[in-house]
Amino acid sequence: MNTLFKQLAALCVACLTLNAVAQAEELKVMTSGGFTAAYKLLGPQYAASSGDTLETILGPSMGKAPEAIPNRLARGEHADVVIMVGYALDELIKQGKVDPASRVELADSRIGMVVKQGADKPLIDTDAQLRDVLLKATSVAYSDSASGVYIQNKLFKKLGIEQQVGPKGKMIERTPVASAVARGDYQVGFQQVAELLPVPGVIFVGKIPESVQSVTRFAAGIASNAQHPQQARALLNYLSSAKVQAQVQSTGLDSVPH
Structure with a gap:
């Protein structure tokens, strides 16, 4: 009888396994x-x-x-x-x-900033520090998704530097912003933190201040x-x-x- 029970149990397990595979x-x-x-x-x-x-x-x-x-x-x-x-x-x-x-x-997801590996890591903890970094930057890159739209249309205005920084900003299509910064194409880059961290060749500076952040x-x-x-x-x-x-x-x- 024990042998029969074992055989039935094995059959049930096999049926359940086959059913799971069929439903996958x-x-x-x-x-x-x-x-x-x-x-x-x-x-x-x-x-x-x-x-x-x-x-x-x-x-x-x-x-x-x-x-x-x-x-x-x-x-x-x-x-x-x-x-x-x-x-x-x-x-x-x-x-x-x-x-x-x-x-x-x-x-x-919050917006962060990167610079090329080997560059000095600037401070962007306050609005004033971020404003200073952007004014001194020779070129600024940001994405063609939600974060980049915010950078281009709102952040520069909030910081009062739209006229000075707008012309040296560039929206990057299809490729990660950090990749363009790693190649040396742009001095600083902005994108959502989760998209910046996986890219080699850059230094993650930090998130932009919460007072001008876009979540x-x-x-x-x-x-x-x-x-x-x-x-x-x-x-x-x-x-x-x-x-x-x-x-x-x-x-x-x-x-x-x-």
């Missing part, structure tokens, strides 16, 4: 720069525990580039999960491209044309869970206040 899916995840470093840490962990595989498609949250997530969806590309700047996600929800009930908030909330949702919405929901639950916040913070992001 390949999820298409479109993610923009600010959350990508955290996603690259967490994605493999989720895949290992769930059995699902993740096909990752990188693209900015906005802009004219064909790789931009809104442009991909407008062309009819399929996605299960989209991870992007919160207000850009809200626009996709308005357009019917993302399920409004699926929206989850993931992390806050970008990253959020995620399930695309309306998702082929695997149930598995997509499980992934979103994992990415926004309390147990992964230490890893999220390690990439330069801040946890969403509760």
